[in-house]
Amino acid sequence: MTEYLVETAKLTKIYGRRRAVDDLDLRVRAGEVYGFLGPNGAGKTTTMKMLLGLIRPTSGTAEVLGAPPGDPAALAKIGMLVETPAFYPYLSGRDNLRVLARYAAVPESRIDAALETVDLSSRDRDRFATYSLGMKQRLGVAAALLKDPDLLIMDEPTNGLDPAGMADMRRLMRGLGDAGRTILLSSHMLSEVEEICDRVGVIFQSRLIREGTVDQLRGGGALQVTADPLDAAELVVKRLVDADHVTVQDGRLRLRTTREDAARINRELVVAGIDVLELTWAERTLEDVFLEMTTERPTEPVTVGRPDPNERDVR
Numbered sequence: 043m044t045e046y047l048v049e050t051a052k053l054t055k056i057y058g059r060r061r062a063v064d065d066l067d068l069r070v071r072a073g074e075v076y077g078f079l080g081p082n083g084a085g086k087t088t089t090m091k092m093l094l095g096l097i098r099p100t101s102g103t104a105e106v107l108g109a110p111p112g113d114p115a116a117l118a119k120i121g122m123l124v125e126t127p128a129f130y131p132y133l134s135g136r137d138n139l140r141v142l143a144r145y146a147a148v149p150e151s152r153i154d155a156a157l158e159t160v161d162l163s164s165r166d167r168d169r170f171a172t173y174s175l176g177m178k179q180r181l182g183v184a185a186a187l188l189k190d191p192d193l194l195i196m197d198e199p200t201n202g203l204d205p206a207g208m209a210d211m212r213r214l215m216r217g218l219g220d221a222g223r224t225i226l227l228s229s230h231m232l233s234e235v236e237e238i239c240d241r242v243g244v245i246f247q248s249r250l251i252r253e254g255t256v257d258q259l260r261g262g263g264a265l266q267v268t269a270d271p272l273d274a275a276e277l278v279v280k281r282l283v284d285a286d287h288v289t290v291q292d293g294r295l296r297l298r299t300t301r302e303d304a305a306r307i308n309r310e311l312v313v314a315g316i317d318v319l320e321l322t323w324a325e326r327t328l329e330d331v332f333l334e335m336t337t338e339r340p341t342e343p344v345t346v347g348r349p350d351p352n353e354r355d356v357r
């Protein structure tokens with residue numbers, strides 16, 4: 043059996059003249075939390091719907107749990123949260139799960155564990171209508187967990203939640219990952235995938251443009267050098283490291299190199315008669331990487347909204 047729970051090859055969906063998803067090769071390994079990262083409209087929801095058999099691809103193939111999308115036996119082992127989950131407003135959270143358990147033919151004994159996992163045990167007898175958005179979303183996760191699924195597919199699970207609700211949901215997702223669940227989740231927030239995910243696939247304008255672990259995508263850090271005169275310093279460092287890896291930002295040089303290079307670079311600058319005023323090491327964030335990836339492309343710019351200074355949002 044393949045090591046991948048999800049595997050697509052050249053998966054494509056075309057609506058009219060619009061390529062919503064283009065030639066997508068995506069692989070999700072057993073036991074990982076895979077973040078499908080991209081701005082709104084990049085094609086995340088369309089991909090997830092194809093994986094669940096809700097819409098048909100225009101071309102290309104997909105296998106989910108070793109079966110074609112929509113295969114009933116495979117669907118029985120997939121927990122999903124795609125679009126707002128529908129619950130009966132006048133039933134309690136627990137009774138809603140009872141209805142679903144009966145419908146999915148799973149034992150009611152799973153309900154307690156699911157409520158516990160999403161931290162709703164103390165509010166289980168309250169009516170769904172009285173739940174906060176975060177609680178409603180967590181009940182959606184509990185519903186997805188009822189089947190004790192091999193794979194969870196979650197489309198923007200934190201979408202629309204307030205900061206506290208987002209933090210709860212992220213903790214929940216990471217906790218499920220730590221407990222060994224395989225999760226494919228989509229997000230437009232860099233900080234979110236950085237916090238939750240083991241591996242990330244970046245989708246931009248319908249195509250997967252990069253895939254790797256968060257560390258691989260970050261590709262190490264950057265050495266920041268404040269020197270005088272700066273232009274002479276730039277010439278010196280461009281002889282020492284790949285010139286493409288040297289940029290000038292905010293009046294200082296930013297070098298994509300290794301931390302160990304710092305001493306050598308400092309020495310060479312001093313020997314060249316340049317004053318080195320400051321030399322610091324900065325970890326690259328996924329935001330840096332995402333901006334590099336997307337601005338390399340001659341396409342419309344991605345706006346980086348920041349509703350919260352701690353939140354990096356690529357909508």
Ligand SMILES: Nc1ncnc2c1ncn2[C@@H]1O[C@H](COP(=O)(O)OP(=O)(O)OP(=O)(O)O)[C@@H](O)[C@H]1O
Nearest residue numbers: 057060061062080081082083084085086087088089
């Ligand atoms: N049923 C449809 N008919 C026509 N175009 C569609 C349809 N569904 C999606 N699209 C288009 O396909 C593209 C990808 O949409 P999709 O919803 O998959 O993006 P997304 O990355 O999930 O973004 P969002 O976070 O906004 O949902 C968009 O341009 C969208 O307008």
